[in-house]
Structure formats: structure tokens, C-alpha cells
Amino acid sequence: MYDIAVIGAGINGCAIAYYLKQSGKKVALFDREAIGAGGSGAAGAFISPKFSKSGELKELMELAYPFALDFYSHHFPTCIKNAPLLHTAKDEEEARKLRDFKENTALGIAPAPLHVTQILTQDAQNSENVYILNGGVIDAKGVCHAMAEGIDFFKTEIDALAWRDGYYELGGIQAKEVVLAYGAYTPLVNEPYINLRGIWGHRIDIKTSARTEVTMHHHVSISKCTDGIMAIGATHDVHYHPQKNEEPYDIEAGRKELLKRANLTIELKDVEVLNDFTGLRCGSNDYMPLVGKIVESKNSSKELVYYPNLTMINGVGGYGFVLAPYIAKKLCEEIIQGKETDESIAPLRFYKRYLKRLPSKR
Ligand SMILES: Cc1cc2nc3c(=O)[nH]c(=O)nc-3n(C[C@H](O)[C@H](O)[C@H](O)COP(=O)(O)OP(=O)(O)OC[C@H]3O[C@@H](n4cnc5c(N)ncnc54)[C@H](O)[C@@H]3O)c2cc1C
Numbered sequence: 532m533y534d535i536a537v538i539g540a541g542i543n544g545c546a547i548a549y550y551l552k553q554s555g556k557k558v559a560l561f562d563r564e565a566i567g568a569g570g571s572g573a574a575g576a577f578i579s580p581k582f583s584k585s586g587e588l589k590e591l592m593e594l595a596y597p598f599a600l601d602f603y604s605h606h607f608p609t610c611i612k613n614a615p616l617l618h619t620a621k622d623e624e625e626a627r628k629l630r631d632f633k634e635n636t637a638l639g640i641a642p643a644p645l646h647v648t649q650i651l652t653q654d655a656q657n658s659e660n661v662y663i664l665n666g667g668v669i670d671a672k673g674v675c676h677a678m679a680e681g682i683d684f685f686k687t688e689i690d691a692l693a694w695r696d697g698y699y700e701l702g703g704i705q706a707k708e709v710v711l712a713y714g715a716y717t718p719l720v721n722e723p724y725i726n727l728r729g730i731w732g733h734r735i736d737i738k739t740s741a742r743t744e745v746t747m748h749h750h751v752s753i754s755k756c757t758d759g760i761m762a763i764g765a766t767h768d769v770h771y772h773p774q775k776n777e778e779p780y781d782i783e784a785g786r787k788e789l790l791k792r793a794n795l796t797i798e799l800k801d802v803e804v805l806n807d808f809t810g811l812r813c814g815s816n817d818y819m820p821l822v823g824k825i826v827e828s829k830n831s832s833k834e835l836v837y838y839p840n841l842t843m844i845n846g847v848g849g850y851g852f853v854l855a856p857y858i859a860k861k862l863c864e865e866i867i868q869g870k871e872t873d874e875s876i877a878p879l880r881f882y883k884r885y886l887k888r889l890p891s892k893r
Contacts, residue, residue: 532698533559535866536706537720538689541571542671542851543844544712545678546859551710552682554867559704560679567675569714573734573810575752575764576669576852578603578636579616582661584631588818588876592850594859596638600667602856604673610674614755615874617643618748619651619658619796626659626700639664647745655749655796661860666746668754668762669852676762692719694839708840710867711825715813717774720838722828724885725821725878727846729811731773732766733785736808740801750792750843760805763793766812766849768794773811815846816881823865823872826882842866 537548537829540562548560578599581592603611620626633640687702699709711719715729738759749754754762771780786804793799815821822844845861847854854893864870874880
């Protein structure tokens, strides 16, 4: 019997499994494909803050961003490469956000040095930008594997949760508790108040004679160039879903689009595409993650009823690698110490909004 089973071995599943193991729990980690195979395996995995003036996500990101840099550097130093980050505005609306951000942030920013800006296209040079001194890029699959080290891994697709009065039965394994970390793929708990949607993304690793010493975010994300290799990635396709579309994803068209957008930032020469990585990232309606206990809406009791020994960690959008260390720590504290996660990230907030739309229910 395991103490806890984690379903989904992306960055969220691996981070919570890691924290639970560190707390002395016997953990089983499930993935239908492999460790770091979903959205996490496709990610460019840049650690960047949220560039806006204010808001709940901005506040959460201001906590999670330095926490993530510190967490990866201390616990998984071989999986992080530090690099400054140049974020360039795509349009006037974003330029306004960047100006607000610069006036309000406590993070270390500076004017972008000449050797960074002079390699940009004219359009990028003329656009508003923010230069962050302390950024990082994570080895996405590598860190998932490193976190899962020493944890029992099962390559199994879980198709149902069976609660047997005290424990869950999952693919022939028994566990006292379950954490759902399945990203944008088929949900195992269908609750009308939980709406998560997947956005398809594509990353390519390319060989090129162009060089950059910093990570760049503009129309797409472009990594620092290491040994002549650069990663270019974006999640932008809201229509494609690998479990719903009949046609396979058009890799060639995706490559062309990524290269076209990257060339709006720097001129890429002598390009050879080495690898493609694709996957879904999963976002919520209010862009905040969903972390913690799950209310059972069909229960007719007047009190709030939660699914027994069941929690989730999901909905991290385009910031999974930034948020996962921080929110997994919060979830671990909820599971081990009974400390409830803040309502701004708990699934409970969506349940309350759902109830308001159903005034007769409670
Ligand atoms: C192209 C691209 C670029 C990105 N760039 C960045 C970036 O620069 N920085 C950043 O922070 N984030 C980035 N993201 C977002 C980031 O990748 C996601 O936020 C993150 O991967 C979400 O992790 P997850 O663990 O929730 O989901 P996933 O990584 O999708 O993991 C879910 C896992 O659950 C498994 N699973 C699903 N259902 C079941 C089941 N029933 N049984 C067993 N296993 C199951 C899946 O196989 C999958 O491996 C990017 C995403 C993409 C696609």
C-alpha cells in the first residue's frame, strides 16, 4: 500500500511527488506515457516573471519566480542554466504593461546592454523592452526525471478512480491518497465547476550561426545559444488537441511559423532543425492554478463535501516551470500538515462561483 499516488508525471506531478517523498511518504507516480512526456516535455522551460502591473497572478508569480530560481539552483543545479532575459513588447498594449512593470517591480532589472540589443531586428530594437538580470532555463525532461528519482514509477494510464473505503485502487496499485496532476489530458474527475483548457505548443531545437547570450521573449521564446544550439518555442494553438483532432499536427507548418516569428526578433541564419517537441499546456478560466482539495458538487449535504483523500495540482498555463516548485510546496503542506491552500489557488473558488450561478442550490 502506497501513502500517495500521483497521476501525471509532468513538472507538477514530479514536483509534488518530490516534496512528498522528502516528507517521508511512500509515493507511486503514474504516467500513461513517460516521465516528462506531456506539456512539460515540450516546454522551453524559461523561468520568467509575469510582466504586468498588478493582479493575483502577478502577485503569485512574484513569490513563485524567485522561489523557483532558488529551488532549482539548490536542489537540481545541473538542470538550470542561468541567463538574463530580454522581454520585448509585441504591440502597444504590451508596451504599456512593460512600462508599468518596470515602475512597480522589486526584481532586478537594468537597461539592456548594447551587445544584446544590437543583434535584434530594427523592429525589436524600436520596441519597449525589459531586461531581467536573473533568469533561468530549465532542462525540462531532465528535471522531471531528477525529481522522480527514487520514486516508484508506473507507466500506466489510469482510466478511473476507485475509492474502496479507505484507499484508492489504481491500475492494480493501492494508495491511501491521490494527487491529480494530469495537465490538459482526459480529466478523471468531471466537475462542472472545473474548466481547464489545453493550448497546443511546439518547440524546436535548431542549429544556427546566429548567436544570443540571453533568453528572449517576443513573438516566441528564444533560448540563449549554447554550443550553437537554440530552442524556439510557443504555445499558441487553441484549436489543436491530440486526443480530439483526427488529423495529425502539421509539424512542418509549425516549424515554419516558429521560425517566421523568431525572425521578427533576430535574424536566424544557416538554420537546421534538430528536434521537435509538442504538447498541451493547461490553463484555468482566471489564469490561476488549481491546487488542493476538490469539492464534490453532486453531494446533496448542506456542508461542503470534498472527495476523500483527493487533491489536484493543475492549471499552470504557460508558467508551469515557474509555479510548480512553489505550489507543490503549498500542496505538500496541505497534505502533510492539513494547512489549507489559499483560496486564490484552491479549486474551492470555482465551486463558490458555480454556486452563485445556481442560487437555488445552497
Ligand atoms: C511549447 C511549450 C512551451 C512552454 N514554455 C514554457 C516556459 O518557457 N516556461 C514555463 O514555465 N512553462 C512553459 N510551458 C508550459 C508548461 O510546459 C506547462 O505549464 C507544464 O508543462 C504543465 O505541467 P503539468 O505537469 O501540469 O502537465 P503535463 O506536463 O502535461 O503532465 C501531465 C502528464 O499526465 C499524464 N497523464 C494524463 N492523463 C493521464 C492518465 N489518465 N493516467 C496517467 N497519466 C496521465 C500525461 O501523459 C502527462 O505526462 C510551455 C508549454 C509548451 C507546450
